[in-house]
Structures are given as C-alpha cells and as structure tokens.
Amino acid sequence: MPPARVGVIGAGIAGPVLAMFLKQKGYHPVLYERLAAPSDAGLGIGLQQNGTAVLAKLPGLLEAIGGHPTDEFRFYSVLPGDTGLLGRTEHLRALREHGQLAMSVRRPLLHARVVAHAQQLGAEVRFGHKLEGLAQSEEGVEVVFANGAKETFDFVVGCDGLHSSTRVCLFGDMPADYTGLTHCGGISPTPASWAGRHAGHDFYGDGAYMLAVTMADAQTAWAINQREPEAKEDWKAIDAAAAEHFKQHSPFSDAPFGAGEIVRSSLKIVKYGIYDRPELKTWHQGRVVLIGDAAHPTSPHLGQGANQAYEDVDLLVELLEKHSPAAEPPSTATLQTVFAELERVRLPRTAEIVRQARAQGDMRVVAGVEAGMRRNNAVREMCADPAKLTERFGVV
Numbered sequence: 001m002p003p004a005r006v007g008v009i010g011a012g013i014a015g016p017v018l019a020m021f022l023k024q025k026g027y028h029p030v031l032y033e034r035l036a037a038p039s040d041a042g043l044g045i046g047l048q049q050n051g052t053a054v055l056a057k058l059p060g061l062l063e064a065i066g067g068h069p070t071d072e073f074r075f076y077s078v079l080p081g082d083t084g085l086l087g088r089t090e091h092l093r094a095l096r097e098h099g100q101l102a103m104s105v106r107r108p109l110l111h112a113r114v115v116a117h118a119q120q121l122g123a124e125v126r127f128g129h130k131l132e133g134l135a136q137s138e139e140g141v142e143v144v145f146a147n148g149a150k151e152t153f154d155f156v157v158g159c160d161g162l163h164s165s166t167r168v169c170l171f172g173d174m175p176a177d178y179t180g181l182t183h184c185g186g187i188s189p190t191p192a193s194w195a196g197r198h199a200g201h202d203f204y205g206d207g208a209y210m211l212a213v214t215m216a217d218a219q220t221a222w223a224i225n226q227r228e229p230e231a232k233e234d235w236k237a238i239d240a241a242a243a244e245h246f247k248q249h250s251p252f253s254d255a256p257f258g259a260g261e262i263v264r265s266s267l268k269i270v271k272y273g274i275y276d277r278p279e280l281k282t283w284h285q286g287r288v289v290l291i292g293d294a295a296h297p298t299s300p301h302l303g304q305g306a307n308q309a310y311e312d313v314d315l316l317v318e319l320l321e322k323h324s325p326a327a328e329p330p331s332t333a334t335l336q337t338v339f340a341e342l343e344r345v346r347l348p349r350t351a352e353i354v355r356q357a358r359a360q361g362d363m364r365v366v367a368g369v370e371a372g373m374r375r376n377n378a379v380r381e382m383c384a385d386p387a388k389l390t391e392r393f394g395v396v
Helices: 015-024 049-055 061-065 091-097 107-120 165-171 240-249 259-264 305-323 332-364 369-384 386-393
Strands: 005-009 028-033 044-047 072-079 082-089 103-106 124-127 131-136 141-145 150-153 155-158 177-189 199-204 208-216 219-227 269-276 288-290
Touching (some): 005 150, 015 305, 044 107, 103 107, 103 208, 208 259, 219 259, 240 259, 269 332
Parallel strands (some): 155 288
Antiparallel strands (some): 044 103, 131 141
16 A cells, blocks of 8 residues: 655744654655745744754754754843843753753754755655645545645645644634734854854843844854834844844843844844744644644744644654554544644643743843842842753753
C-alpha cells in the first residue's frame, strides 16, 4: 500500500520540520505556503533547549540552521535612581556543556534554511498556495486553494501561524487578543564592547523593556516593548522618517550598557502589536489538526513560540508512529486517537506557556519608579535563585 499523503499547511518555522519527520517515517508530505517564497520578515528567534532537542533528531538540521549559541543573560536597569547591573546568569553555558543547546538565529535565515533542508530531504514545497477551504470525508480531506488548485490527502496538519487559515476553516474566524504591548525592534551591528559575548541582554526602564540578543558575531537583534494603542501584527518595516525618529527618541536611545548604541545604529526598524488568542478546547476536527501558533499562539516574552511548535511536532510524529507504524493511510478512528492524545498532553502545557508569557510581559513593562523598583527587585531575586530562572526562560 502506498504511504499516507499528508497535507502540511504552512511552510514557515514548524511546517518544514514536521514534513522532514514525516518523510523520515515513511509518509508522503506536501507543504503548502501562501507566500511566493520564504519570508524575509521578522527579526530573531531563540531556539531553547526543548526546541533544539527536537531539531537534533533530524540529521544535519542544527548544523544547517547555523545558529549563534546563547551562553549567558545579563539584566540591567536604566530606571532613574536604580541604574546598573541587576544580575547575570551563565546557566545556559552550563546546559550547553551538558549537551543542551540554546541558540539564536535571524528569523529569515531560519525560515529559508529549514525549507531548504526539507527540500533536500525530498519533501515537496509548493509556494503561492493560500488555503481557502477543506472538505472532509471518511477517506480523506480535499484541500482547496485560492489559486484554484485542489488536492486530496489522507490527513492535514495546519502549521500556518497566528493568522491560520486552517483554524478559520475548522472553527471560524476568532479575533486575536491584543496584549496591550507593541514590539518595536531591529537588527544592529554588535557593539564592540559585546564582542565575543554569546549573550542576551534585558534592559528594564520606566514604562518600557528592551531585549537584545546576539544573532551572530557581527549582528544583534533587539526589541522594545511598550504599552501603546493597538498596532497591526504584520512585521513590516516602518518608513525611513519614522525609523530615524525612533532611533533618536525611543525610551532606550540614550541608555547605557550598549542599549542606546544598539537602537541608534539599527539597520531597519519594524513595529507591530503583540497578540495571543483565546484558548481552544480542541485542536482537531475529523482528519485535520492544528499545531504550533495555529493552535496556541503566544506572546514572545518567554521565547517559546517556535520551541512549543517543535514539541507539538515531536509528539504528533511519536503518536503517529505508535498508532500507525506502517505509515499507511490511517482510519479516521486512528487519527482521532492520535489527535486526542496529542491534545491531552499538549493543551495544558501550551495554555500555561501562553499565560506565563503574557504575565512576563506585564511584569517587565511597568510605569513609575515605585513599580519599577518592585520589578527590579524581583529580577534580582530571580538571578539569585536558579529555580526562578524558569520565570524568564519559560522552560517548565
């Protein structure tokens, strides 16, 4: 019997990785991406230990991604009256020395490299295909695209992100929740004072928070979060005049410890609102299932978006291998078993990550010296207690 054909909707960060695993297990995956080519949008992504542990199961993938190791984090206050180093941690270095790797990479590079690696392993990728409709039967799923193309698959996995068309087809259009924070950032030359430092840097101000992480020896990605009116989540660069004004007048433009230099020297500036979505009670319907941001989009404050998607991928493939070991077309009953077990394990964990991420954003961006001092003292306590570092890095 021929292998099961799997439609993977979304060739972003998670879809190509799922396709590689399915190919490895004997399935016939086909990836569909609404864009015409891998996207150059976005800034950086942190791949934490739980994410890289999944990627390491695909031979050569981590090497192909070529991320920059993150060994330490430094936490600074630029709050008036309490300016200085709040603390630092090198626990990421210790984890790497024990085989648990954390690394950072420019998002466009990660996207392009996982797509290229999937293609090298024989996964078919079709760009310019925006999902428009799904029609299910007991035997399969007909997938209809906006360009008129139609395909039939044994089952379908929606990996198409925050604005998931797969999710809309299954459950209708549910507006995303604006968290009240904007995300304004860029890519800058790494300051000379940071040379050779494989580090992330948190900066805490009055009404604003900044994160800067080295993406390569010569490049650093950074982002500033503030409470502002809602801004569309499109990841596009703002115009030159607005970018220049932000470089000179952002909350961190004159900040010490390298923060101001990073902002003023940025090569581009993007701005968008930070969103998550109401929790779904189920991720599947019939022969179609959602994973990653399509199922549980989260704000970025724990750096767990991509990593949680990779945990989804890992468990989904494990369950398919358990319940359909020959990679043959599975029955609807078999898929129901797989998808229900996936949800039983993953729904509680991802819901908690979404909750923690929003809480972290609220903790970091506070206004006024008194609230800022309470936050700074909480950061000091976190740095002094390794168990509390999960509050910052979200690996729970």
